[in-house]
Amino acid sequence: MFKKLISLILCVLLLVCVIPNFAGCTPNTESTNTNYNLTGEIEDGAILQCFCWDFETIINSLDDIAAAGFSAIQTSPINECLVGEDGGMQLYGDGKWYYHYQPTDFTIGNYQLGTRDEFKKLCKKADELGIKVVVDVVPNHTTPTTNQVNQNLIDAVGGFDKLYHKNSKYDISDWGNRLECTTYKMGGLPDINTENKKYQDYFINFINDCIECGADGFRYDCAKHIALPDDPTETKGVKNNFWTRLTTEIKDADRIFNYGEVLQGSNDRLLDYIDTIGHSTVSSYGQAVRNAVVQNYIDTAFVEELKVGSNESVVTWVESHDNYINDGNWANMTEEQVILAWAIIASRSVGTPLFFDRPYGADIDNQWGTMNRIGTSGSYMYKHKFVREVNFFRNAMVGEEEVMSNPDPDSAALQICRGDKGSVIINLGEDLEVNFETDLADGTYVDRVDKETVYNVKDGIMTCDKPIPNNTVVVLYNEGYTEYATPAIVKISDDVSCLYSEDKIDVELQLENAETGTYILNDGKETEYKNGDTVTIKAKDGIDGINTLVLKAENSAGQKTYMKYYFTNSDNLGTDTTVITAEGDSVYFEKPDDWGDNINAYVYNNYEMQNAPWPGKQMEKDSDGKYKYTFDMEWEDAYIIFNDGTNQYPGANEPGVLVEKDKTYTVQ
Numbered sequence: 001m002f003k004k005l006i007s008l009i010l011c012v013l014l015l016v017c018v019i020p021n022f023a024g025c026t027p028n029t030e031s032t033n034t035n036y037n038l039t040g041e042i043e044d045g046a047i048l049q050c051f052c053w054d055f056e057t058i059i060n061s062l063d064d065i066a067a068a069g070f071s072a073i074q075t076s077p078i079n080e081c082l083v084g085e086d087g088g089m090q091l092y093g094d095g096k097w098y099y100h101y102q103p104t105d106f107t108i109g110n111y112q113l114g115t116r117d118e119f120k121k122l123c124k125k126a127d128e129l130g131i132k133v134v135v136d137v138v139p140n141h142t143t144p145t146t147n148q149v150n151q152n153l154i155d156a157v158g159g160f161d162k163l164y165h166k167n168s169k170y171d172i173s174d175w176g177n178r179l180e181c182t183t184y185k186m187g188g189l190p191d192i193n194t195e196n197k198k199y200q201d202y203f204i205n206f207i208n209d210c211i212e213c214g215a216d217g218f219r220y221d222c223a224k225h226i227a228l229p230d231d232p233t234e235t236k237g238v239k240n241n242f243w244t245r246l247t248t249e250i251k252d253a254d255r256i257f258n259y260g261e262v263l264q265g266s267n268d269r270l271l272d273y274i275d276t277i278g279h280s281t282v283s284s285y286g287q288a289v290r291n292a293v294v295q296n297y298i299d300t301a302f303v304e305e306l307k308v309g310s311n312e313s314v315v316t317w318v319e320s321h322d323n324y325i326n327d328g329n330w331a332n333m334t335e336e337q338v339i340l341a342w343a344i345i346a347s348r349s350v351g352t353p354l355f356f357d358r359p360y361g362a363d364i365d366n367q368w369g370t371m372n373r374i375g376t377s378g379s380y381m382y383k384h385k386f387v388r389e390v391n392f393f394r395n396a397m398v399g400e401e402e403v404m405s406n407p408d409p410d411s412a413a414l415q416i417c418r419g420d421k422g423s424v425i426i427n428l429g430e431d432l433e434v435n436f437e438t439d440l441a442d443g444t445y446v447d448r449v450d451k452e453t454v455y456n457v458k459d460g461i462m463t464c465d466k467p468i469p470n471n472t473v474v475v476l477y478n479e480g481y482t483e484y485a486t487p488a489i490v491k492i493s494d495d496v497s498c499l500y501s502e503d504k505i506d507v508e509l510q511l512e513n514a515e516t517g518t519y520i521l522n523d524g525k526e527t528e529y530k531n532g533d534t535v536t537i538k539a540k541d542g543i544d545g546i547n548t549l550v551l552k553a554e555n556s557a558g559q560k561t562y563m564k565y566y567f568t569n570s571d572n573l574g575t576d577t578t579v580i581t582a583e584g585d586s587v588y589f590e591k592p593d594d595w596g597d598n599i600n601a602y603v604y605n606n607y608e609m610q611n612a613p614w615p616g617k618q619m620e621k622d623s624d625g626k627y628k629y630t631f632d633m634e635w636e637d638a639y640i641i642f643n644d645g646t647n648q649y650p651g652a653n654e655p656g657v658l659v660e661k662d663k664t665y666t667v668q
Contacts, residue, residue: 035130036066036067036069036129036130036392036484037392037395037396037482038066038069038070038071038129038130038131038395039071039395039398041257042071042072042132042134042216042217042257042352043257043279043313043352044071044352044394044395044398045070045071045072045132045352045391045394045395046069046070046071046072046346046352046353046354046355046391046394047070047071047072047073047074047134047315047352047353047354047355048065048068048070048072048073048074048355048357048382049073049074049320049321049354049355049356049357050073050074050075050076050357050377050378051076051097051321051356051357051358051359051378052076052091052097052100052112052359052374052375052378053075053076053113053375053376053377053378054112054113054114054118054374054375054376055075055113055114055115055118055119055121055122056114056118056375057375057376057377057564058073058075058122058377059118059121059122059125060562060564061377061562062122062125062126062129062131063129063559063560063561063562064383064487064560064561064562065131065382066129066130066131067383067388067484067487067559068382068383068387068388068391068487069387069388069389069390069391069392069394069395070131070355070382070391071130071131071132071395072131072132072133072134072216072217072257073126073131073132073133073134074134074135074136074219074354075113075119075122075133075134075135075136076097076100076112076113076136077100077101077103077110077135077136077137077138077221078100078108078109078110078113078119078135078136078210079100079103079105079106079107079108079110079137079138079206080103080104080105080106080107080109080110080150081099081100081101081102081103081104081110081111081112081143082099082102082104082143082145082148083099083111083148084096084099084102085655087111089112089373089374089375090368090372090373090374091359091368091369091372091373091374092367092368092372092604093368093372093604093605095374096655097321097325097374099112099143100112100113101138101221102141102142102143102144102145102189103138103141103142103143104142104143104148104149104150104153105149105150105152105153106153106202106203106205106206107150107152107206107209108206108209108210108213112374112375113375116209116213119213120213120214122214123213123214123215124214126214127214132216132217132257133214133215133216133217134215134216134217134218134219134257135210135215135217135218135219136218136219136221137206137207137210137218137219137220137221138221138222139192139194139203139220139221139226139242139246140186140189140191140192140194140221140222140223140225140226141185141186141189141190141191141192141222141225142163142189142190142192143189144188144189144190144651144652146160146190149163153202156198156199156201156202157193157196157198157199157202158196158198162193162196162198162199163192163193163196163199164190164191164192164193165183165184165191165192165193165234166183166234167179167180167183167184167191167234168183168184168185168190168191169185170184170185171184171185171186171188171646172184172185172186175265175266175267176266176267177267178227178231178232178267178269179231179232179233179234181224181225181267182224182225182226182227182231182233182240183227183233183234186222186225187652188651188652188654189652191225194226194227194240194242195227195233195234195235195238195239195240195241195242200241200242200245200246203246204245204246204249204250207246207250208250208251211250211251211252211256212251215256216255216256216257217256217257217258217259218256218257218258218259219259219260219261219315220258220259220260220261220277221261222261223260223261223262223273223277223280224260224261224262224263224268224269224273226240226242226243227240227242228240228243228269228272228273228276229241229243229244229276243276243277244276246258247276247277247278257278257279258277258278258279259277259278259279259280259281259314259315259352260273260277260279260280260281261280261281261322262280262281262283263281263283263322264282264283264284264307270282270308270309271308271309271310271311274308274311274313274314275311278313279313279314279315279352280308280313280314280315281314281315281317281320282306282307282308282314282315282316282351283320283322283323284307284308285305285306285307285308285314285316285351286316286317286318286319286320286323287323288302288303288305288307289303289318289341289344289345290318290319290329290332290333290341292341293333293337293340293341293344293428294332294333294337296412296428296429297410297411297412298344298406298411298412298413298414298426298428299406299411300404300405300406300411300414303344303404303414304404306350306351312350312351314350314351314352315351315352315353315354316345316348316351316352316353316354317345317353317354317355317356318338318341318342318345318355318356319333319338319356320354320356321356324356324358325367326614327613327614328613328614330358330362330364330367330613331364331365331367331613332364333364334363334364335358335363335379335381336471338358338381339381339384339386339387339473340386340426340428340471340473342355342386342387342390343386343387343390343424343426343473344414344416344426346387346390346391346394347390347393347394347402347416347418347424348402348404348416349397349400349401349402349418350402353394355382355387357377357378357379357381357382358378358379358381359371359372359378359379360373360376360377360378360379360380361379361494361497361498362378362379367610367613370496370497370498370499371498371499371565371566371568372498372499372568373498373566373568375566376564376565376566377563377564380489380491383487383489385449386449386473388487389448389449389473389475390424390473390475392448392481392482393418393422393424393448393475393477395480396421396422396477396479396480396481397418397419397421397422397477397480400418400419400421400422401418401419402416402417402418403416403417403439404416404417405417405437407425407432407436407437408427408429408432408436410429412427412428412429412430413425413426413427413428413429413432413468414426415436415438417438417439417440418477419439420439420440420441421440421441421477421479421480422440422475422476422477422479422480423438423439423440423462423474423475423476423477424473424474424475424476425468425473425474425476426472426473427468427469427470427471427472427473427474428470428471429470430470431467431468431469431470432467432468433467434455434462434463434464434466434467434468435461435462435463436461436462437460437461437462438457438460438461438462439460440457440462440476441457442457442458442459442460443456443457443478444456444457445457445476445477445478446476447474447475447476448475448476448477448481449472449473449474449475453466453474455474455476484557484559485513485555485556485557485559486513486555487513487555487559487561488511488512488513488514488517488553488554488555488559488560488561489510489511489512489513489553489561490509490510490511490514490517490551490552490553490561490562490563491509491510491551491563492507492508492509492510492549492551492565493507493508493510496508498565498566498567498568499567499568499570500537500539500567500568500569500570501569501570501571502539503538503539503540504536504537504538504539505536505537505567506534506535506536506537507534507535507536507537507549507567508532508533508534509529509531509532509533509534509535509551510531510532511529511530511531511553512531513555513556514553514554514555514556514561515530516528516529516530516553517529517530517551517552517553518551518552518553519535519549519550519551519552520548520549520550521535521537521547521548521549522541522542522543522547522548526552535549537549537567539569539571542567542569545568545569545571546566546567546568546569547566547567548564548565548566548567549564549565549567550562550563550564550565551563551564551565579636579637579638579658579659579660580634580635580636581631581634581635581636581638581659581661582631582634582661583631583632583633583634584630584631585630585631585659585661585662586628586629586630586631586661586662587601587628587629587640587659587660587661587662587663587664587665588622588626588627588628588629588662588663588664588665589601589619589626589627589629589642589649589664589665589666590625590626590627590664590665590666590667591625591626591627591642591644592647592667593625594647595644595647596644596645596646596647597621597644598618598644598645599618599619599627599642599643599644600615600616600617600618600619600642600643600644600645601616601617601619601629601640601641601642602614602615602616602617602640602641602642602643602656603616603617603629603631603635603638603639603640603656603659604638604639604656605635605636605637605638605639609635615643615645615648616641616643617629619642626664627642635659637658638658638659639655639656639657639658639659640656640657640659640665641656641657642665649665649667
């Protein structure tokens, strides 16, 4: 009787397995599940770069991050840093994003991100959700405002003269010269003497404190500017063992995920840094993927090779904060293109992909976004359905090898198969008819993005009744798939800018995938709202003209979503009197003798505007050594930085000078 019962059960299981089942033979978890099956190892999953988000915002956004399939987050630098421009909190303008990359001490907590206790709370909640925490750290330099460096750091390293390299007073001129690269100042930032054992001890204590608080990994800023053990050093006979100590003597060294920022270029020694640190960035690969997507030509020859050599222990990206800010990438790619490119790198078996979340409301005409605020979360692009479903695909494909192919003759479409278990198809071209080869196992699959389109595979050929539309990502897999309730979305209307000049503005509140949401205006009571409701923001009600609006909701599974907005009245952007520069007004600049002859003017203001991506627009030569720039539009409160592409005035990481009509500027 027992044997007959077992046979009956096996027959039933076999019958279930042969019936077309979009989730395969493994039963789906019910849609009420909020255990997102994130990867246990950072390198297997995807990392969300929470650029300039403060600790409170990250804590309140962790449910959203898990629901988007990210297994790790990366914070901005959490060290004590220079309080620039009286503590202004704009990403760029009245405040700057880069001040937290100007350490004054190596202790946890700064005015932009939050306190040590808040960081510890962040790590605790992340751990509860299965999210790992990577910290961006800055061991190579301090703030150039050296009189603000903490005395504790100076005393710990043996005095001010022991803190920096002797060559640190010189700017790097030959990037292929390893001694210059590792001991001279970069971008005006004084280079720390990382050979100094006392400094190493002090910095390792900082890293250990981060680990003690719950950090799981680190990104090392400017890694290639810290010498490897066999690099030349200032002092004959002394070798730099900074990296050796940092990767072996820290707490839990075997489990910590380390990667170095090594921007590729002349004599970058990328493979040596990978071997020494563990992982490295591959900036050239990101550029190749961006170019391919912008050109709608994603041939495997362009998007497969990592451009790194034999060691594939790398962190990949479509873009990072470096290239978004420094090379004008923000104006070259739409959010849609970034998301499509993400589907390529995150579907792969090689590399650990890092998703840079752009500022909220940013687009190709507005680099800093419609809020331009340090602390708040960025664009909703990290929650996009393509991003979310590709991330979950990646998590389910751990250990599966990849095969890349172009299923159309124009190479505007790319298929990435992971073993015979899953496939992601990215189509940038015209509608793609589905009748092409695949490595997927024979069977029936449903697109995990749209939840309805059925694809069939038989004898290695994939077919579908519908073509794949332009700019679409298709995600196919059965084993390991779990159906989750669609995350709730809370936001304000996209046509509302949080930077405004009126006495008050009416703001429409939006809500998706939830019946009700709540809002809190400033320190008021939590109030329920429905999609389309309106709140009024009054400049006089805020602190120094800044109002805060917090939106919250839950979806049907109880997954929480959160967004905090800062509304800033333009009377509170750092200037007491508006200075108007009219179209046709001119300014002049006398260049130093040691500058090049091609002089640029980079113009910006605190209202999200710039005249062109850095280095700005070329100036007209007015006379020997004197250059002229004429404004082609009206500006309010314009600031200007003069540069030749290498040298600049004012100096690196300093704000520009206020534009004054007909003034001749000279280097002070």
